[in-house]
Amino acid sequence: MDKKLSFQEVVNESLKVINEFKKVEKRKWGVEGAMIELSKQVGELSRNVMMMEGYYMAGRDSLTVYQTSKDKIADELSDVLFMIIRIADYYEIDLEKEHMNQLDIAMKHSLMKIKKK
Secondary structure (H helix, E strand, O other): OOOOOOHHHHHHHHHHHHHHHHHHOOOOOHHHHHHHHHHHHHHHHHHHHHHHOOOOOOOHHHOHHHOOOHHHHHHHHHHHHHHHHHHHHHOOOOHHHHHHHHHHHHHHOHHHHOOOO
């Protein structure tokens, strides 16, 4: 997919893929399964960021299991987004609307009005 999609189009395309996964999953996930997978994916994202930023002992990055790249981080971010979309779908939450609401609240926050010196 090379064309730019709107946020809602990304969500809709993701839901198509998620629904295909639901057809072949060995056990129905429900929201609990999605939360477990989200936690796992956040852990994998954290590990890759820690590796990229050099938090592990010297020499570990020479081991294949500790090698990372921006592509691996991007993959983990995408996996996290998949699970967020799946959980939002379960609760029938419009992610685009809710995110825009949160951005609006953040921009109105008193700390955002403090001028940097």
